Amino acid sequence: MSSSTPLLAVDELSVVFDGHGSDEVRAVDGVSFTLEEGRVTGLVGESGCGKSVTSLALMGLLPDRGVRVGGSAVMRLPEDRVDLLTLPQRRMRDLRGSQLAMIFQDPLSSLNPVVPIGRQVTEILRRHRGLRGSVADREAADLLDRVGIPDPKRRLREYPHQLSGGMRQRALIAMAVACRPRVMIADEPTTALDVTIQAQILELLRDLVTEEGTALLMITHDLGVVAGLCDDINVLYAGRAVETAPRTPLFSDPTHPYTVGLLSSIPRLDAPRGEPLTPIRGSVNDNIAWSQGCAFAPRCDHYTMECLQGPPELVAVGTAAGVEGGGSGGASAGASGAGAEHVHRCVNPVRHADVADQPVTESPAVAGGDEEEAQG
Ligand SMILES: Nc1ncnc2c1ncn2[C@@H]1O[C@H](COP(=O)(O)OP(=O)(O)OP(=O)(O)O)[C@@H](O)[C@H]1O
Numbered sequence: 001m002s003s004s005t006p007l008l009a010v011d012e013l014s015v016v017f018d019g020h021g022s023d024e025v026r027a028v029d030g031v032s033f034t035l036e037e038g039r040v041t042g043l044v045g046e047s048g049c050g051k052s053v054t055s056l057a058l059m060g061l062l063p064d065r066g067v068r069v070g071g072s073a074v075m076r077l078p079e080d081r082v083d084l085l086t087l088p089q090r091r092m093r094d095l096r097g098s099q100l101a102m103i104f105q106d107p108l109s110s111l112n113p114v115v116p117i118g119r120q121v122t123e124i125l126r127r128h129r130g131l132r133g134s135v136a137d138r139e140a141a142d143l144l145d146r147v148g149i150p151d152p153k154r155r156l157r158e159y160p161h162q163l164s165g166g167m168r169q170r171a172l173i174a175m176a177v178a179c180r181p182r183v184m185i186a187d188e189p190t191t192a193l194d195v196t197i198q199a200q201i202l203e204l205l206r207d208l209v210t211e212e213g214t215a216l217l218m219i220t221h222d223l224g225v226v227a228g229l230c231d232d233i234n235v236l237y238a239g240r241a242v243e244t245a246p247r248t249p250l251f252s253d254p255t256h257p258y259t260v261g262l263l264s265s266i267p268r269l270d271a272p273r274g275e276p277l278t279p280i281r282g283s284v285n286d287n288i289a290w291s292q293g294c295a296f297a298p299r300c301d302h303y304t305m306e307c308l309q310g311p312p313e314l315v316a317v318g319t320a321a322g323v324e325g326g327g328s329g330g331a332s333a334g335a336s337g338a339g340a341e342h343v344h345r346c347v348n349p350v351r352h353a354d355v356a357d358q359p360v361t362e363s364p365a366v367a368g369g370d371e372e373e374a375q376g
Pocket residue numbers: 017025027045046047048049050051052053054221
C-alpha cells in the first residue's frame with residue numbers, strides 16, 4: 001500500500017440523532033476530508049456545527065441507540081485498511097489508544113481522579129505494548145519528560161488534582177502518544193488553558209506530528225490556533241464543510257462568506273485603536289435546512305435568490321458553482337500529500353477578498369480580516 005495513501009480518508013460522513021418525538025438532528029451532513037502522515041488538519045466552526053460529533057463518530061464513541069451514522073472513514077493500517085464506522089467494537093477497542101488516539105478538551109474529566117497518573121499511563125503501555133513492571137514505569141517517566149512535565153518520577157505518583165491544568169493536559173497528551181498512534185484527534189485541547197500554556201501545548205503537538213509522522217485532526221473554534229498549527233483547514237457550518245483549503249490560501253484568499261465573516265470577527269493587533277469588530281450577524285441557530293438551500297443564507301450578506309434553489313455543491317474555487325444535483329459534478333475535499341485542494345460550497349462567493357495582508361500568525365492570539373469586497 002502506497003505511503004501517499006491518506007492515513008484516514010473520511011468520505012461523506014453523516015450523523016443523525018433521533019428526535020425522540022421532535023425533528024431529528026442532522027449533526028454532521030456529508031463531511032469529507034483526509035488526514036495525511038505528518039500533517040495537521042483543522043476542523044473549525046462555531047459552536048454546534050458538528051466538530052465534536054465528527055470526532056466521536058471516528059472514535060466509535062457515539063451511543064449505540066438513537067443515532068444513525070453514514071459514509072465511511074477508511075484508516076490505513078500497516079497490513080490492511082479498515083472502515084472505522086463499521087469496525088466491530090472489539091477491534092475498535094484495540095485500535096483506540098494504539099493506532100488511534102484522542103485528546104479531549106477537559107483533562108480533569110478525562111483522567112481518573114482516584115488513580116495516580118503513573119498507573120493511568122502504565123495501564124495503556126501494558127494493554128497496548130505489553131510493557132510491565134519497571135520497564136513500563138521507566139517508559140511512563142520518559143513519556144512525561146517528553147511532554148515537558150518536570151520531575152516526572154514524582155509526578156507519576158501524584159493524582160490528577162495535584163497537577164496544574166497545563167500539566168494535566170500534558171499528561172493526557174503523554175497517554176495519547178504512549179503507543180505512537182498513527183492518527184490523533186484533539187478536540188479543543190487548549191480551550192481551557194491560558195495563552196502561554198496554550199502556545200506550549202500547540203508547539204508540543206506540532207513537534208509530535210513532525211517527529212512521529214502522526215496525522216493530527218485539530219478541532220477548534222479558534223482561528224488563531226488554526227493559523228499557528230494547521231496545514232489544511234476545513235471550515236464547517238451546520239454540519240457541512242463550506243470551505244476547505246491549505247492554510248495560506250484560507251487566510252489570504254478566503255472565498256466563502258462564512259469564512260470571511262469568521263476572519264473579520266477576530267481582533268487584529270494592527271487594527272486602529274477603538275475600531276469595532278465585525279461580527280457575523282445572527283446566531284448559529286439562524287439556519288435553514290441544507291435541503292432548502294444554503295444553510296448560511298439567513299446570515300449572509302451575499303445572499304441572492306439562487307442560494308435557495310438547493311444546497312450549493314462543493315466546487316473548486318474559481319469554477320462556477322450550482323446546486324447539488326445540478327449536473328456540474330462538484331469536487332471532493334480530499335488531499336494527497338501536497339495539501340488539500342481549495343474548494344468551497346457557495347454560489348456567490350467573495351472574490352478578491354481584501355485580506356491579503358492578513359497575518360498568518362504563529363501565535364494563537366490573532367488572525368483577522370479586513371472588510372470583504374462582495375461581488376455577485
Ligand atoms: N447526543 C445528542 N443528541 C442529540 N443531538 C446532539 C447530541 N450530541 C450533539 N448533538 C447536536 O449535534 C450538533 C453538533 O454538536 P457538536 O457537539 O458536534 O458541536 P461542536 O461543533 O463540537 O460545538 P462546540 O464548539 O460547542 O463544542 C449540535 O446541534 C448538538 O446539539
